[in-house]
Amino acid sequence: EVQLVQSGAEVKKPGESLKISCKGSGYNFARYWIGWVRQMPGKGLEWMGIIYPADSDTRYSPSFQGLVTISADKSINTAYLQWSSLKASDTAMYYCARLGYCSGVSCYSGYRFWFDPWGQGTLVTVSS
Amino acid sequence: DIVMTQSPDSLAVSLGERATINCKSSQSVLYSSDNKNYLAWYQHKPGQPPKVLIYWASTRESGVPDRFNGGGSGTDFTLTISSLQAEDVAVYYCQQYYSAPQTFGQGTKLEIK
Numbered sequence: 503e504v505q506l507v508q509s510g511a512e513v514k515k516p517g518e519s520l521k522i523s524c525k526g527s528g529y530n531f532a533r534y535w536i537g538w539v540r541q542m543p544g545k546g547l548e549w550m551g552i553i554y555p556a557d558s559d560t561r562y563s564p565s566f567q568g569l570v571t572i573s574a575d576k577s578i579n580t581a582y583l584q585w586s587s588l589k590a591s592d593t594a595m596y597y598c599a600r601l602g603y604c605s606g607v608s609c610y611s612g613y614r615f616w617f618d619p620w621g622q623g624t625l626v627t628v629s630s
Numbered sequence: 631d632i633v634m635t636q637s638p639d640s641l642a643v644s645l646g647e648r649a650t651i652n653c654k655s656s657q658s659v660l661y662s663s664d665n666k667n668y669l670a671w672y673q674h675k676p677g678q679p680p681k682v683l684i685y686w687a688s689t690r691e692s693g694v695p696d697r698f699n700g701g702g703s704g705t706d707f708t709l710t711i712s713s714l715q716a717e718d719v720a721v722y723y724c725q726q727y728y729s730a731p732q733t734f735g736q737g738t739k740l741e742i743k
Contacts, residue, residue, distance in 0.1 A: 537732075539680075539734075546721075546723065546734060546735075546736045546737040547672075547674070547680065547723055547725075547734040547737070548734065549725075549731045549732050549733055549734060551731075552730070552732075561730045561731075562731075563631075563730075563731035564631065564731070565731070597679055597680070599679075599680075601727075603685075613727075613730065613732075614668060614727050614728065615685075615727055616670035616682050616685045616725065616727055617670075617672075617680070617682065617725075618682045618691070619679075620679035620680055620681070621679065622679055623679055
C-alpha cells in the first residue's frame with residue numbers, strides 16, 4: 503500500500519525555525535514527485551511546491567518561493583518542508599501528497615498528475 | 631499562473647437531489663498532444679486529508695461511487711453528484727495539473743438542505 507506519513511503537530515514562536523517531514527512507503531519514493539499543500543484556518547487548499555526526490559528538482563509556487571524550502575532525502579524516503587523564521591501567518595495545516603498513479607500493472611510518474619495519496623497533515627501553530 | 635474559479639462558493643441540496651459544481655480555468659488545460667484535460671476534483675472532509683474523486687476531468691478514481699461524475703473540456707468543467715447522500719457533505723476543489731503552480735479552485739462547500 504502506498505502511504506505517506508507526516509510528522510506530528512508543532513507549536514512554535516514567531517522567529518523560530520521548523521522542519522516538518524513526510525515519509526513515503528510502499529513504492530519507489532525517489533521516482534515520484536512529492537508536493538506540499540497549505541490550508542490556513544478556514545481557507546482553501548494552496549499548492550506550495552513539489553520535489554522530485556531522485557535529483558531534488560524542485561518547483562515552487564511564486565507565492566511561496568523564498569518563504570519555505572522543500573527538500574528530500576531519498577535514502578530514507580522522506581520529504582521535508584522547512585521555515586527559517588516562522589510568522590504567525592504560517593499557522594496552518596500542511597499536507598504532503600504524491601503525484602503520479604498506477605493503473606493495473608502500469609505506473610506513471612511525472613509532475614503533471616493529480617495528488618494521490620495524501621499524508622494525514624501536520625498542524626503548525628505559530629504563536630507568541 | 632492559471633487561475634481556477636469555482637462556483638458557487640457554497641451549495642445546499644436536498645438528500646437525493648442533484649448537486650452541480652462548476653470550475654473555470656483562466657486558460658485551457660487541454661493538452662493537444664494527448665487530448666486530455668489536466669483537471670482533477672477532490673473531496674475534503676473535516677479532520678481528513680483531501681481525496682481525489684476525478685482525474686483527467688472525467689475519469690472516476692477507483693472506489694468512488696458512480697453518482698460522482700466529472701465533465702467539461704478546455705476551460706469549463708463540472709462536478710455532478712447525481713443523488714446527494716449525507717456522506718457527501720464536504721468541501722470540493724478542482725485543481726489543474728497542466729502547469730506549475732498546479733493551482734486549486736477556492737473550494738465549494740456542499741451542505742444538506
